[in-house]
Amino acid sequence: MTAVSEPVAAHVFHPTMLREYDIRGIVGDTLTADDARAIGRSFATLIRRAGGRRIAVGYDGRLSSPMLEEALVEGINAAGVDALRVGLGPTPMLYYAASTEDVDGGIQITGSHNPPDYNGFKMVFQGRPFFGADIRRIGEMAAAGDWDSGEGTAQSIDIVDAYVDRLVEGFAGGAFRIGWDAGNGAAGTVIEKLTARLPGEHHLLFTTIDGHFPNHHPDPTVEANLADLRKLVAERSLDFGVAFDGDGDRIGAIDGQGRVIWGDQLLQIYAAAVLREHPGATIIADVKASQALFDRVAELGGTPLMWKTGHSLIKAKMKETGSPLAGEMSGHIFFADRYYGYDDAPYAAVRLIEAATKLGRSVTELRDAMPAMVNTPELRFQVDEARKFAIVDEVLDRLTAAGAQVDRTDGARVLTDDGWWLLRASNTQDVLVARAEARDEAALARLLAAIDDQLAQSGVERGESVGH
Secondary structure (H helix, E strand, C coil): CCCEEEECCCCCCCCCCECCCCEEEEECCCECHHHHHHHHHHHHHHHHHCCCCEEEEEECCCCCHHHHHHHHHHHHHHECCEEEEEEECCHHHHHHHHHHCCCCEEEEECCCCCCCCEEEEEEEECCEECCCHHHHHHHHHHHHCEEEEECCCEEECCCHHHHHHHHCCCCCCCCCEEEEECCCCCCHHHHHHHHHHCCCEEEEECCCCCCCCCCCCCCCCCHHHHHHHHHHHHHHCCCEEEEECCCCCCEEEEECCCCECCHHHHHHHHHHHHHHHCCCCEEEEECCCCHHHHHHHHHCCCEEEEECCCHHHHHHHHHHHCCCEEECCCCCEEECCCCCCCECHHHHHHHHHHHHHHHCCCHHHHHHCCCCCEECCCEEEECCCCCHHHHHHHHHHHHHHCCCEEECCCCEEEEECCEEEEEEECCCCCEEEEEEEECCHHHHHHHHHHHHHHHHHCCCCHHHECCC
């Protein structure tokens, strides 16, 4: 069929919807079925103009997801592109479909770890992440009505079992006693099927997919959300526990003593195992990760690479460098070693079992071996959107003039005798993000004072911190 580009009714999105890494809004307020239809038509037009013809579509367990999926598929079809509907499941299941089925792209409808009334879209374009300028292009096309027209088809397939088969393919892990908290998120059914295939003893929490999230918010990087898992691990004396966010692309973990194993600490465990198979390999982590991680990768003979925060940016850097493993503080873990290079939390759980087996130590022992550091959570400072990048530039100028040791990968990461501190502008909100890490509390206090001083010189008061 010849592509037809005809002027059709335009569509303008709410200005808060089109973000750096995905599209997100409040259903019934900033996000409607018309938005989904326009997103589908714009994305499908881009796919078609790039020579593609078919897009995989999946959705999470939010109450609004089926409605948005229906509208999205209508938009895809209206551009003359076919839709392959893979149904309800975690985002990595959609990524799996986009990697293995005969499609040219994929869209997952998901609100990730946001409150229940939010929803959104994550996209893959011909095997690469779709973000930044790509997402802005969606808005420009919709506003101009710059869409192809045609009649596409829609086919539904069930890939849950094939996806679970892939998660356990080549599994080389031992038997552990593990707690799993799906948080009523989209990975629930997958976790039930996955644990039935693994050796050991598995205790499951909240695997019923429920968009009301009746038990706790589905964000495992907030410690309060791990309370149920901690209780389970303690009561049953389990070896460790894992938890998942709302769409299953971010992992949280605790050891047998209930201590949180943060994203950069998990990466230390994975790196020790992966570097045995790939000596000297590049291991990537974002600028918020602990210095202990980068030092450990170097100690293991790997090549540590600090990169910008954002799952799409990390994926792109992995492809560029041939890295087998990457991760973020936020719990996105990416395996290109024996896998596809996207963030998949159920797969990361499988690889944690394998890593403990390969390294011959319990997850608790692996956590014990890490250096004791004191650090802050993410500190966020509300600033004017128009000022946020300028403030970081001002800080960088002052630090450079003072001869400080600064890494400019993503904002300012400053290394001192006390440890390090970071100040960067958020890509998705009107905030500055800060973090600091030191050997002891006195050193941490000095680092925080340095952040305060820099913010004050740019007219931002510490009292404006808005939590994390």
